[in-house]
Amino acid sequence: xxxxxxxxxxxxxxxxxxxxxxxxxxxxxxxxxxxxxxxxxxxxxxxxxxxxxxxxxxxxxxxxxxxxxxxxxxxxxxxxxxxxxxxxxxxxxxxxxxxxxxxxxxxxxxxxxxxxxxxxxxxxxxxxxxxxxxxxxxxxxxxxxxxxxxxxxxxxxxxxxxxxxxxxxxxxxxxxxxxxxxxxxxxxxxxxxxxxxxxxxxxxxxxxxxxxxxxxxxxxxxxxxxxxxxxxxxxxxxxxxxxxxxxxxxxxxxxxxxxxxxxxxxxxxxxxxxxxxxxxxxxxxxxxxxxxxxxxxxxxxxxxxxxxxxxxxxxxxxxxxxxxxxxxxxxxxxxxxxxxxxx
Ligand SMILES: [Zn+2]
Numbered sequence: 001x002x003x004x005x006x007x008x009x010x011x012x013x014x015x016x017x018x019x020x021x022x023x024x025x026x027x028x029x030x031x032x033x034x035x036x037x038x039x040x041x042x043x044x045x046x047x048x049x050x051x052x053x054x055x056x057x058x059x060x061x062x063x064x065x066x067x068x069x070x071x072x073x074x075x076x077x078x079x080x081x082x083x084x085x086x087x088x089x090x091x092x093x094x095x096x097x098x099x100x101x102x103x104x105x106x107x108x109x110x111x112x113x114x115x116x117x118x119x120x121x122x123x124x125x126x127x128x129x130x131x132x133x134x135x136x137x138x139x140x141x142x143x144x145x146x147x148x149x150x151x152x153x154x155x156x157x158x159x160x161x162x163x164x165x166x167x168x169x170x171x172x173x174x175x176x177x178x179x180x181x182x183x184x185x186x187x188x189x190x191x192x193x194x195x196x197x198x199x200x201x202x203x204x205x206x207x208x209x210x211x212x213x214x215x216x217x218x219x220x221x222x223x224x225x226x227x228x229x230x231x232x233x234x235x236x237x238x239x240x241x242x243x244x245x246x247x248x249x250x251x252x253x254x255x256x257x258x259x260x261x262x263x264x265x266x267x268x269x270x271x272x273x274x275x276x277x278x279x280x281x282x283x284x285x286x287x288x289x290x291x292x293x294x295x296x297x298x299x300x301x302x303x304x305x306x307x308x309x310x311x312x313x314x315x316x317x318x319x320x321x322x323x324x325x326x327x328x329x330x331x332x333x334x335x336x337x338x339x340x341x342x343x
Pocket of ligand 1: 088089090091092093094095096102103104105106
């Protein structure tokens with residue numbers, strides 16, 4: 001099969017022909033139509049996230065099942081699928097509680113600890129595949145269908161993690177990023193008042209279009225003051241930090257109002273200090289949020305199938321142009337999400 005292979009950290013993709021995967025017991029193989037190209041896998045390509053090489057990266061797939069291993073149930077040939085990002089076991093106490101990213105027997109991530117979607121075919125444990133809902137027209141919109149697993153599902157999970165209620169004010173730090181802009185969109189869908197915070201003024205129009213009521217330019221500092229001013233001195237109800245540097249996390253904590261919640265996701269994940277007294281007197285919370293459950297992906301797919309929300313894919317190029325697309329991702333030059341067309 002055709003594949004774009006990485007031979008080492010921080011090296012260009014190599015266009016290669018590699019053996020077609022065959023499914024072992026409990027596994028399935030799918031023919032890839034599109035695969036999302038996001039920052040998570042750019043970290044792998046750039047060597048910031050360790051893995052073994054050679055490696056085929058990519059996990060935000062839209063694909064069709066073409067082969068089933070022994071003992072697989074729940075999937076049949078021709079089923080349209082996407083995939084969960086985690087190689088979870090499916091039977092530990094966390095998997096059974098629909099908290100698959102916390103799996104006690106996890107074997108890593110799709111496209112990092114095993115080969116992923118930058119190839120004609122992808123082989124995974126069958127339970128890691130997720131069937132697309134019939135109402136989602138994946139043939140007309142394969143790139144959108146594939147990125148929903150992260151772009152819409154992650155913000156949906158954050159809304160629940162922070163228990164965002166209609167009318168609350170949600171500030172999104174890194175709102176211009178691939179996940180941030182979808183967090184803006186999803187917070188608006190949840191009837192929150194949304195404040196987009198970013199340093200890239202070029203992304204502000206897109207943030208407004210996605211539903212931001214206000215935009216704060218963080219490039220000049222003064223984020224805490226701006227958020228306080230926009231909330232009549234009270235502070236915001238929820239800060240979602242997709243950047244997670246020391247500076248953004250400390251600003252986020254200081255900008256919280258009574259019962260405020262700070263949600264920490266990926267990004268730089270740097271250490272930070274939060275003031276204990278206001279956390280106590282204002283009953284504030286700090287929450288970590290790690291990817292999504294299988295169920296949350298299915299719910300996000302259903303939301304998109306009903307067109308309540310729709311992911312923003314602005315770059316779709318052939319698989320062979322992976323290198324150029326990843327350069328855009330590395331530079332933060334993609335509005336919304338990028339994807340590669342495989343078939
Ligand atoms: Zn498990």
